[in-house]
Amino acid sequence: MAIEKKFLEKFIKATEYAAYGASPFIGKGDKIAADQGAVDKMRREFNKIDMKATIVIGEGEMDEAPMLHIGEKVGTNNGPEFDIAVDPLEGTTFTSKGLPNAFSVLAVTEKGNLLSAPDTYMEKIIIGSNLPKGLLDLDNSVEKNIKLLAEAMNKQTSELRACVMKRPRHDHIIETLEQLKVKINFITDGDIAGGLSVVGNNPKNDIYLGTGGGPEGVIVAAALSCFGGQMQGRLILNDNEIIRAKKLGITDLKKKYNINEMVKGDVIFCASGVTSGDLAQGIKNIGDTFEVTTLALHKSQNINKIFTNIYPK
Numbered sequence: 001m002a003i004e005k006k007f008l009e010k011f012i013k014a015t016e017y018a019a020y021g022a023s024p025f026i027g028k029g030d031k032i033a034a035d036q037g038a039v040d041k042m043r044r045e046f047n048k049i050d051m052k053a054t055i056v057i058g059e060g061e062m063d064e065a066p067m068l069h070i071g072e073k074v075g076t077n078n079g080p081e082f083d084i085a086v087d088p089l090e091g092t093t094f095t096s097k098g099l100p101n102a103f104s105v106l107a108v109t110e111k112g113n114l115l116s117a118p119d120t121y122m123e124k125i126i127i128g129s130n131l132p133k134g135l136l137d138l139d140n141s142v143e144k145n146i147k148l149l150a151e152a153m154n155k156q157t158s159e160l161r162a163c164v165m166k167r168p169r170h171d172h173i174i175e176t177l178e179q180l181k182v183k184i185n186f187i188t189d190g191d192i193a194g195g196l197s198v199v200g201n202n203p204k205n206d207i208y209l210g211t212g213g214g215p216e217g218v219i220v221a222a223a224l225s226c227f228g229g230q231m232q233g234r235l236i237l238n239d240n241e242i243i244r245a246k247k248l249g250i251t252d253l254k255k256k257y258n259i260n261e262m263v264k265g266d267v268i269f270c271a272s273g274v275t276s277g278d279l280a281q282g283i284k285n286i287g288d289t290f291e292v293t294t295l296a297l298h299k300s301q302n303i304n305k306i307f308t309n310i311y312p313k
Contacts, residue, residue, distance in 0.1 A: 001110055002266045002300035003080070010049045011108055012307055015272035016292040018042035018088045018104035020311070022274045023283040023290070027098030034095040035059075038088035038104055038274075039067050043074065046084075051075035053108075056116040057085035057215040070116065070248075081111035085219050091190045094275060101193050101277030106270055107222030113264040114222070115257065117214040118244040121236040124191070124217055126208040128198045129228035138232050138256055142176040142209070149207055157182055163194045163205040170210045192271070193278045195220035199227035204278070211236065221262040223269045226297040226304065233257045269297040280306065288313050 021041030025034035039059070046053065053075045059067030068074075068086050075082075084106060089095060091102030107114070125136050125145065131152050136145045150157045158181035164170050166186040177184050185205055187194045191212035197204040217233045224231050234256050237245055242253060255261075272294040273280030281293040294307045 003108065003110065003268055005298065005301055008268055008296060008298045008303065011106060011268050012270050012294050012296050014042050014045035015104040015106055015270040016294055016309060017045050019272040019274045019283055019292055020290055022089045022095055022104065026095055026275060029096050031092040031096045035089045035092050042086065042088045042104065043068060046074035049075050050079035051082050052077050052079060053082040053084050055086060056083045056114050057218055082108050083111055083114040084108050085114055085215065085222065087216065087219060089274065090192050093189055098275065100275050101190050102274040103277065103279055104272045104274060105192060105219060107219050108268040109263060110265050115218050115262040116248045117218050117235065118241055118248055120214045120241045121211050122214040122217040123211050123234045123236060124195065124208065124231065126195045126198055126220065126224065126229060126231045127206065128203055131230060135230065136232065138234055142173050143180065146180050146182060153206065160207065161185060161205045163187060163197050163208040164210050165191055165194065165212060173210060192216050192220055196223055197278060199224065199229045218262050221259045222267045223297060225259050225263045225267050226269060226299045231259050233262065267299040271295045
């Protein structure tokens, strides 16, 4: 089954208003207010849509009620059933400091088609499209994966570009990449944009690797399923997170997930810019209106397009 095309513009509007909701707080040093501004606008738009939808990836569990939390029901309670993954403000730090690459993002599937990942860490390895299936594996050494990728792309390892988040936990990855003379593009936060930097018309990177957020991993997998990229992810769980993962129905705690195990069926993905960055331009205030830009993907409709809309404030 496919998600009807009419829903795309409704979900675009949800991330666009969320981006606008965060925008008054750009450069103001208040991450919580920026996040809340995005959440309030996104929830308002969701509740206008004729759907029965559940947030399966959001801002934690029920006790964090101001945010769009896991298990929250949204929509008018009429219409099709959807599962939604949201990050109303990806890049709260970027927003509060007025830095690039803050955006509002969501992924939508029909009910039961998104992995409900607890808010924990995930090991990730992501590569672009038109490569042999199952090329890389999290259980390989970094060196082996890089050499396999170089061979498949008919490049020297020194010609490859890798995206890595600058964290002490990645020192061993960085050391190997430097030995292989791979060009490293570091990011400080925001591994959704990092993960998607390996796909599109002119990819900035050939591989993304490292450990980042589990929920962000599933959102990236949703977008990659539209682009035809490859990903493997594995949750990293402490004792408390194991309990939460089991509650969400995860039984194999060491499972390596490929895209089709995290996201099934049709997908809508929207990312609307708060500050300008790799995926979209930031909010522009024009008198009593605002202009907002969104990267939108709809798998069944083969839509991969940048939309620009103007709304009244």
